[in-house]
Amino acid sequence: MTPSLLIQSLCNRTALLALSIVLAGGCSRVDHKQSALDPKGLIAQNQYDVFMLAVWITIFLFCAVGGCLLYVLWKYRAKSDEEAKEIPPQSHGNSKVEASLIIASSIILVILAIPTLQGVVLMNKVPDPNDEETLKKLKLDRSQIDGAITINVTGKRYFWVFEYPQYGIVTANELVFPVSKAVRINLRSEDVIHSFWVPKLAGKMDVMPGHENFMWFIANQEKLLTRIDKDGVPYTEGVEQAMPSVHDGKMRTAVFKKQNFTDEFEPVGGLFYGQCAEYCGNSHAYMSFRALAQTDGDFDSWVGRMQDAQNPNLQPGPYDPQKDYQSGAVVLFADESLGDNVLREYRTPDGADRGEAPNLSGVWEKAHSDNYEKGKILFATHQCGQCHAVNRTGIGAKGPNLTLFGLRTSLAAGWMRNDEENLAKWLRDSESVKMGNLMWNGEGVTDDHPLRKLKDDDEKVNLLVDYLLEQK
């Protein structure tokens, strides 16, 4: 028995080595955009740990059983035709061996079962902030749970709506969240089943129609700041570079600079890629999204900007000569150059007097370019506003909310870079980009719809592009 055991263990080691090489070779680059092997949050880390435990268990089992198999095949191979005709002893089994193998495999399963059950609880429940023991074990601070934010996610074919009930704001396709806080996600669907999945932050949870699901995640700031340079040496980056802010467009700039879509992937800190993981129809593949981690300050600034933009009381009203306007306030006032009865947005200058209408002096500043104003008119006349909410929450709107659209890094539910060229392409013929999308195929969109006539109208498309990208 001893020599056979020896050979067996030798086989094991060789196999283990071989497998490690395969694994190491294959996984040389694990920080791909949607890699579950590069966890950046508590839940994903837990899932990764259980996975690696399972990997090692199964590699061990594979080597043990496979080594045993190889040994048997080698040792008992028929070396010649004569030997192939021999009749070996006709043994029918050995109940002791069988029983001990059954017991051994049960023990191995218990090793996997315990972290599994712990993981199930962790995934489904945000820890109780009063349960200090658990918090300590998870290395969480009480404030991270107490200050948790809630996001209601609605899946639609083929985009995502993100509603922040605490702040009364709605955005789409790019979820902005604070890095240090737990994020509770309530999942709802308005059509078929989708699945919400940000591999680096948490596993997935299905978005079921008629049944609200829950998941949560929390990003790990240290992990976000730790980067690996080209030589594979880890270093810590400053918060500014690692997590560019969204509210002032730095994130967009950083993403555009680093991630030309044709380049090899180069990570931008705080940018997470997500994807619908349940088959939901023609363009299921294109139903992705992004999650952007922010420092607390940046997140608050972003929320502030969104709240201002979507606050119905803060929308610019028609100019009223009886009112005092503070510097920077925006008013609407007729501008003949854009057309009859068209109102343009003006920004109140320093020291504007009451009753001094924008057209009366040169000091009033046009809030936006002419193209923006023309695009805005087109947006209204081409029925875009029927589905898209701009500068309002528009809960229940058919299309993605476009408030502060110019700050978004991506277009068409995370599929394309949000730049002039792609936006123009999308507006011209979204069906060719994303077959089956609601903008092209939604209820009431027929060949007579102005949207479907944009195809060859460069001028209109450019105006709309200017209008949309200036939303920032």
Place this chain on the structure above:
Amino acid sequence: MSDAHALEHHEPVTCTGVPNKKILMWAFLGSDCMFFGTLISTHLIYRKISGTVGGNALDIRDIFDIELTSFSTFILLASSLFMALAVSAIHKGNLKSTRWMLFGTIIFGAIFLACQVYEFTHFVHAPGNELTLSTYRGEPHVFGSTFYVLTGTHGTHVAIGVFWLLGWLVYSFTGRMSPADAMDIECCGLYWHFVDIVWIIIFPVIYLMEYAM
């Protein structure tokens, strides 16, 4: 060897001593249990939803005519008695009695079916209380779906049984039925009893159970 008349067809002896057809019938009934099990589970899963219309709780059992259904349930159970007597009679070789008992089973089965047809038409047209496949009182509802499909499947089973028994009744008149067919009649009986037993489960699950939350 060439004397063809010497070569009588013989039922092969089976390992278990139970005829093949009977095992087949038992296997089929086992499978059929799962068919009804799935349908009944569907009905039970929607029990709570069935108790509301447009957000308002209501007792959907109001539409039932429990006297009629109890009567038809009694009729169906009674038909099982006739069926058992028919099987017993054919085993004893009493063809005349078998014929009468089969006749009784068929009549009672037919009465049950008639009650069901009456019930369905009545429900669909009940003024102010219409229950269709997709709606109740004009509102989208699941009760109609589970009710009609479950009881309809059961009714189809009864109808198939009635036609099967009718076939034997015809045979009994044309002289094609002999005591050698006892096994086939017994399989018929197994099927018939099974369909009855299923109704014993369906009846309380649909007609007696509480639907409210």
Place this chain on the structure above:
Amino acid sequence: MATESVKYVAPESEVKIKNKVFPRPGQHTSGIVDWLTTIDHKKIGLMYGMAALFFLIVGGIEALLIRTQLWSHNMDVLTNREYNQMFTMHGTTMVFLVIMPLSAAFFNFLMPLQIGARDVAFPRMNTLSLWCFIAGGIILNLSWFFVGGAPAIGWFGYAPLTDNRYAEVLNDMGPDFWIFSLQILGVASLLASFNFITTIINMRAPGMTMMRLPLFTWMTLFVSFLLILALPAIAIALAELMFDRTYGTNFFDYLEGGKPHLWQHLFWIFGHPEVYILILPAMGIVSEVIPVFSRKPLFGYGLIVFSGGIIGFMGFAVWSHHMFTTGMGIVATSAFSILTMLIAIPTGVKIFNWIGTMWGGRIRFETPMLFSLGFITMFMIGGFTGIMHSSVPIDAQHQDTYFVVAHFHYVLIGGALFGLFAGFYFWLPKMTGNMMSEKLGKLVFTLMFIGFNTTFFPMHYLGMIGQPRRTHSYNEGHGFETWNQIATVGSFLLGVGVLIGVLQFFHSFRSKKLKPAGKNPWDARTLEWTLSSPVKEYNFARTPIIKSRDQAWENNYGSRENHSEKEPLDDHGVHMPDRSWTPLITATGLFIFVLGMLFRVTIEFSNLYLITPYEIALCGIGVFVLGVIMWATEGPGGYHLFPNEEEE
């Protein structure tokens, strides 16, 4: 022909009604009529096999199109809808039209031979099962030619994607074809299973006790039980879906009170036993092949049988592990997770026992053995990744990614298909009487083994770095390209291997140049190897009296008292039932019925309705009922054979 034969004339009492239109074809029928009306389990098995191999090629082409589309980012070999149709059809075809019928082919051909029976219990029902299967295959693939094309709902058809409300093509008929085809395939499987259960329980030769049954027959029995208990769940689910789509019921329509969850539960209550329905036959085959090529009896026969039973039984208790991410709550999720882990134990037992069988043997590496060894290793990998998925936190990342695709292809190709190929290489000589080229067989194995692993091993990694399943395209910058290209190359290699294998199988029927197989070319162990190759239509000239588990082996090498004996030939001879048209007519009735239900057409001619919506369906029912009545009344018919002792 030295065998004497005598026409059987039924006594007056047995003839119910004389059928003059479709009389039962007699003893010497040949050609196409023979194949259409045969009730011989061996011919039915062969037809099952040939049809399934044809569908294997069809499903394989669909797979290669999928792989080509995924060659690189943003490819447009297929549009997204075409791609979605491809993976739906690929999945449905491979599960229902390839692996299941291939297993059925072996069940049909081998099981009666292994238990010493002359046929199954209900030969005509067996034929009906075959024609229902073929009708189902035709209906599924007809969908390509009608409104909306093939279904694009995935082989799982999750509600509410199947609802008319969410159809992306107006009046999409694809899902309807899918529903009816699965229903009719279900009928085929149910009929076959009732038959096999009755046959195995009731028609074993004298002395063939249950614990002497060959392992493959045991697995046939378990799979048949699984089928009759699992298929009703999906049959009802499909019926409910059909009602939803056609008559507006609300079973799965969440806007009107239904629950999409219900579909998933019903589907997987069927779907998980289905996994074992697919893999147990292959396990049975491997359990036959390994002892033969190790020249040792199966190690722990009782335990293997028992673990097969446990796997089958537990298969009904783990369905929700397909739904870990649907939000079932902590308790249900944990319970199903633990149960799923438990099922690994009986599966592991089987692997231990196969290795135990080889231990101390004289192992020959012929093609069937190579495929069996391929089965063991790759099934092990598939099983291990399966254990990973039983852990909910891992599954939360893996669910619906390519990791899962890799996992179940390791189980269903590396497992089931390799097992079935082992079966072909092992038993085709028995079916055709010709040995196949070992060289070619080993080439096929090498191509398939390398191709398979090249295709599917990288998918583990692709899943881990985030490639989701069922997506027709992926974006640049994800790092998916290289591994997808490797997988695509591998898939073509696998395709070539399978194609050569299939051609070799068909070729082995025809060729006169191949070496004759003789009774027992592998020195195999079970009862079927005591018969001539190909097997005579009556199987056993005289019913054998079984004395031990590995009867063919014992007859050659065992002690005298273990040799099988034979029952005396009684003066009836062997009663052979006549061929019959009625199964084909009955199946045709079902086929017409389904077409009628699919095309509820109205044909009008100057205000006269020639055809109203349900008339075609009613015609189908008419033909069906006619077939059943003819069936019930045509009488046993048949003829008696008096085979010589040697002609077995």
